[in-house]
Amino acid sequence: MDLKTYVINKAKEAKYGSEILRKVSSKKKDTVLLKMAESLKKNSEMLIMENQKDIKFAEQKGLSKALIDRLSLNEKRINDMSDGLIEVAALPDPVGEITKMWKRPNGMTVGKMRVPIGVIGIIYEARPNVTVDATALCLKAGNSVVLRGGSEAINSNKAIVEILRSVSKEEGIHEGVITFIDIPEREAVTEMLKLEGIIDLIIPRGGEGLIKTVTENSRIPVLKHYKGVCHVFVDSDADISLAEKICFNAKVQRPATCNAMETMLVHKDIANTFLPDMIKKFKEAGVKIKGCSETRKIDSSIDVLKEEDLYMEYLDLILNIKVVESLEDAISHIAKYGSAHSDAIVTKDYDKAFRFLREVDSSAVFVNASTRLNDGFQFGLGAEIGISTDKIHARGPMGLEELTCTKFIVFGSGQLRE
C-alpha cells in the first residue's frame, strides 16, 4: 500500500469511528476513559520497556538531555497520564448541551446545541503524554483522533495507542476512534493535511517550525498554539509590593512556559521607586536582565536591550525591562512587539485598568494578576488541550467546549418561509 492510501485509510477509519462515537452516551464515554486509565497502569511495565527503545535510539542519535527527559516514561509519569484520564472522565460532557434557546414571532423555537466536531488530527512532537491527554479530551467531546506523534517517541506512542484502542474495542465503541499514523516520513503529514472532508480540524502541538509547516500546507482548519511574548505593565499608579509579586511570579515561577513574562514595561513616574528593588530580586533569582537606557541609568551593570530582543520568546530566566512614557505607550508597545497571548497591567487606577482591558487585544488580559494564570485549569475550564493563539473558533485556553461545535435546532409546528 502506498503512503497516500495508508493515510487516507487511517483517516477514514477515524471518520467511521467518529460516527459511532457521536451517538455514544456520556456514561459510556466515561466508562471507557476510566478503563483506559486502569489499563495504562496495568501495562506500565510493557510501556516502560517500549519507551526504553525510544530512549536508547535517542541517545544513539545524540539528542539533548532535555529532549530525552521529555521523552521518558516512568511509573510516576504513567500514573499522571492515568490520573489525567480519570480527571477528564469526571468533567461534564459538553455534547448535547443547549447553549441558548429562544422563540421567534412565528412561534418556532430555535436553539443551539453543542455537537462533536468529528475527526481531529493531532500533530505533535516528542512527548508521549500528549497521546493520552489529547485523546482523552477529544473522546470526551465526542471526537475521534488521528494522531501523528514525533518519530522519537514512536515505540512509546504505538504501545500507548495499542492499549487505548484495545479498551475502545472491548467496550464496543470501535477502535477507529483512535488512529495513529505510524510512518516516519514527513510526507505522511503532508497527505494528512490534504484530507479536508475527512479530518475536520488539525491541532499542531510543538515548536515554531512544526506549526509553520502545518499552517502553510493544510487545507483543513488549523488551531495554533503559538508562542507567547507576554508583558506586565507596571503603571504609575501601581501598588509597588503587588507589582513586585506579580512580576516576579510572571517571570520566575516557571519561565519555560508560553504565558511567562518576557518583557516588563514600567511607567516612567514609578521607575525610580520600583525598579531598584525589583531588579535586585530578579538578579537574586538568577534572571538575566536586558534594559533600556532609562533602566540602565538605575543599574548600569545591566545588558543593553536591543530592539530585536523585544520580539523574543526566551522561555528562560531572561527578561527585557523597558521604561515607557504612558499607558498609551505601553498599549502600543504590546500591540507592536507582543504575540497577543497573555498581558497584564498592575494599577490601582480604575480608568486605566479598564482601558488596558479593552484596548489590549490578547487571548487573556489581566488586571493585577500574573500572566502565568492564563491556563485552562486556572480559569476553571477543567482541562485544556492548549492555549490557542488564533482568533477563529477558540482563543486562549481550549477546554472541552472548544472541542465541540454547535448546530441550530428548531422545534416547529408547521412554520413555512413566507
Add this chain to the structure above:
Amino acid sequence: MDLKTYVINKAKEAKYGSEILRKVSSKKKDTVLLKMAESLKKNSEMLIMENQKDIKFAEQKGLSKALIDRLSLNEKRINDMSDGLIEVAALPDPVGEITKMWKRPNGMTVGKMRVPIGVIGIIYEARPNVTVDATALCLKAGNSVVLRGGSEAINSNKAIVEILRSVSKEEGIHEGVITFIDIPEREAVTEMLKLEGIIDLIIPRGGEGLIKTVTENSRIPVLKHYKGVCHVFVDSDADISLAEKICFNAKVQRPATCNAMETMLVHKDIANTFLPDMIKKFKEAGVKIKGCSETRKIDSSIDVLKEEDLYMEYLDLILNIKVVESLEDAISHIAKYGSAHSDAIVTKDYDKAFRFLREVDSSAVFVNASTRLNDGFQFGLGAEIGISTDKIHARGPMGLEELTCTKFIVFGSGQLRE
C-alpha cells in the same frame, strides 16, 4: 509597483484601519453606517452610470442574462443596499459584550469579552450588493475589510467603495477600514490568501469553483458558505397536511436557494397515502420529479432516480423522491448524500423527533418546519453574512456575533500562580 506589493499594501492599510476601528464607539460606527446609506442614495446616478459600463462589457462578452441581471444596479437596488446599511446600524453592537463571567476559588474574576476579529477578506463574484452588505456587517463588528469582487462588476464596485471610503474619511475613522483589490489578475487572490498575520479571516462568497480555489490556496482561516443538499423526511407518524405544506414550501417557495429541499424522503408506511396528492401538487407547480422504484409504482410517469442524482444541488424546480424503510434509513441517507446544511423531519412522534434532532448532523435540523427557514433573519440574528457550512468558529447562519472573537479578561487582586 508589482502585484504582490500592491496586495500587501492594501492589506496593511486594512490592518491599520482595523486598529483604529477597534477603538471606535458604537455610536460613531452607527453614524458612519447611516451616512454611508445616505451617500449611496445621493450618488445613485453616478453609481448607475458606472454600473452601465460593467453591463455593456458583460453584454459584449456574451454573459448570460441571469448573470447580467445579478450585476445590474437600479434605483430600487441602490435603495435596498442603503436600507441594508440602516438595518445593520440599528442592530446591537456585539463588541465589548461580556458573554460570561465567573469567580475562581483564588478570588479572581474571569470573563469572556467579545472583540473584533481584525481584518476580514471577502472574495466574491458578480453581485455588487455584496460590497455593501458584507462591509456593513464587518464594520459594525469592528472589523476592516479587504474586498475582492468579481471582474464583471469592477466599475460598480470601485464606485461603491469610493463612496464608502469617503464617508469613513470624512467621519475620521480612516478610509483603510474598507480596501478594495482593484486588479483583475487571479494572482491577486493567490497573494491575498498568503497574508496570514495581516488578514485574519477569509470569507468566499460564490460558486463551488471559487470556494475550492480559496480553500486549497489559503493559509488564512476560511469560512465557507458551501452547497446545500437538503432533505425533508416525512415520517410514518407525520400529519399529512402539515407534511404537504412543509415539503411544498421547502421545494417551491424559492428553489434557487441553498436551503431549498433537493430530496424528499418518505417512510414506506405513509407513501401510499401521502405521495399521490403531493406529487400532483408538485407537478402543478412545475416541479420535475425523479423517483425511486417505490415512488414510480405510485406514478410511473415519473423519471427514474439515479444514485448520482442524490448528491445534486439542483437549485431549480427538480426534486428527488425516495421511499425509505425507517427513521434509521432516513438518517443514514442524509449522512451519506446530504451536505449537512438544512434537514427536516415531519412527525407527530416525540421520540422520533428527538432522535432526528440529535443524530442528524447538519447546520440546522428542523422538526415540523421548512428547511427554507435556515436563515439569519428567520432565526432572529438580525442579519447574516451567509450560512456557514463549516464546523469551526461558525456553523449555520452567521450574524454579527460570528464576526467577532472573544478574549479572556481577568480582574485580579494580586493572584499568582502557585
